[in-house]
Amino acid sequence: MNPTPTPAALRKLRRALLAWYDEHRRELPWRRDADPYRVWVSEIMLQQTRVAAVVDHYARFLQKFPTVQTLAAARESSVLAVWSGLGYYHRARRMHQAAKLIARQRRGIFPRTAEEWRELPGIGRYTAAAIASIAFGEATAVVDGNVERVIERMFGAVEGREAAWHRAESLLDRERAGDFNQAMMELGATVCTPRAPQCPMCPLHNWCVSRGANPARPQAARKRRQLIYGLARRNGSVLLVQRPAKASLMAGMWELPALPEAQHNGAEPMAKLRHAITDTDYDVSVFTVAPAKFHSSAVTARWFAERQWERLPLTGLARKILRRLPA
Numbered sequence: 016m017n018p019t020p021t022p023a024a025l026r027k028l029r030r031a032l033l034a035w036y037d038e039h040r041r042e043l044p045w046r047r048d049a050d051p052y053r054v055w056v057s058e059i060m061l062q063q064t065r066v067a068a069v070v071d072h073y074a075r076f077l078q079k080f081p082t083v084q085t086l087a088a089a090r091e092s093s094v095l096a097v098w099s100g101l102g103y104y105h106r107a108r109r110m111h112q113a114a115k116l117i118a119r120q121r122r123g124i125f126p127r128t129a130e131e132w133r134e135l136p137g138i139g140r141y142t143a144a145a146i147a148s149i150a151f152g153e154a155t156a157v158v159d160g161n162v163e164r165v166i167e168r169m170f171g172a173v174e175g176r177e178a179a180w181h182r183a184e185s186l187l188d189r190e191r192a193g194d195f196n197q198a199m200m201e202l203g204a205t206v207c208t209p210r211a212p213q214c215p216m217c218p219l220h221n222w223c224v225s226r227g228a229n230p231a232r233p234q235a236a237r238k239r240r241q242l243i244y245g246l247a248r249r250n251g252s253v254l255l256v257q258r259p260a261k262a263s264l265m266a267g268m269w270e271l272p273a274l275p276e277a278q279h280n281g282a283e284p285m286a287k288l289r290h291a292i293t294d295t296d297y298d299v300s301v302f303t304v305a306p307a308k309f310h311s312s313a314v315t316a317r318w319f320a321e322r323q324w325e326r327l328p329l330t331g332l333a334r335k336i337l338r339r340l341p342a
């Protein structure tokens with residue numbers, strides 16, 4: 016294992032990484048300022064979600080809820096409607112709860128330290144440190160999957176998450192903590208990537224013991240599943256069902272009714288699409304059916320006109336299907 020660099024080497028390493036970040040960082044909407052509300056929204060959205068998917072939702076979310084007060088005053092269904100398509104809806108629910116606490120109990124004043132942020136719903140160790148360092152300059156390091164990979168490769172050993180936090184603290188530039196943290200994450204996302212690290216372009220090349228020699232961790236094989244939905248239309252409205260309030264996933268959200276395989280009798284689907292959630296790829300087929308098929312006491316079913324869809328907390332897949340419907 017590579018020892019911690021000397022103080023002189025650490026100064027050079029920090030300078031090199033920050034200079035690289037200043038020149039090469041991606042221009043992302045949440046990097047335009049260090050407003051704590053915007054940093055918080057972006058950090059919650061970016062959890063387990065690709066940057067490209069977040070960019071659109073981030074703009075729409077801020078347009079609808081420009082301040083913590085507007086978010087706190089919103090109904091949960093409105094928050095979920097704007098979040099629709101990002102997945103992991105518990106993030107939106109907890110952020111909404113935290114907004115109410117900030118607006119009402121803290122009179123709109125945001126926490127400043129990572130320790131204070133962790134007292135809010137939905138804020139773990141990484142998110143608290145990211146917000147406190149980026150928005151308030153607190154000298155605290157962050158470790159996400161990207162940072163952990165960079166550190167493992169730099170120091171030449173798989174040391175585990177806790178050891179990576181210690182390493183990250185020892186590397187941190189305490190004057191520019193927020194930028195340093197973002198630089199480490201950016202490096203992992205764009206240069207020290209899982210499969211093909213671009214070592215000759217890496218600002219940490221001189222201090223890296225593996226220089227790309229560490230094999231990528233094996234990726235879990237993706238699963239493949241089929242989903243079948245029924246589409247019933249009446250005078251421009253569509254029949255939707257609500258997921259149970261106690262469902263472990265997407266509780267209370269609206270979607271098209273699932274269709275038992277036997278009910279489509281070998282007919283051709285009116286739409287076919289692919290949908291990916293975490294480690295599973297879904298082949299989705301949608302069949303046109305008569306409304307009478309869905310009479311069931313087990314679910315809440317309602318007709319919704321097209322003008323209502325945007326404001327409805329739809330599952331991401333339901334929104335995708337509805338957007339593809341011919342007029």
Ligand code: SF4
Nearest residue numbers: 207212214217223227
């Ligand atoms: S030199 Fe290569 S392996 Fe080492 S940190 Fe940079 S990109 Fe990653």
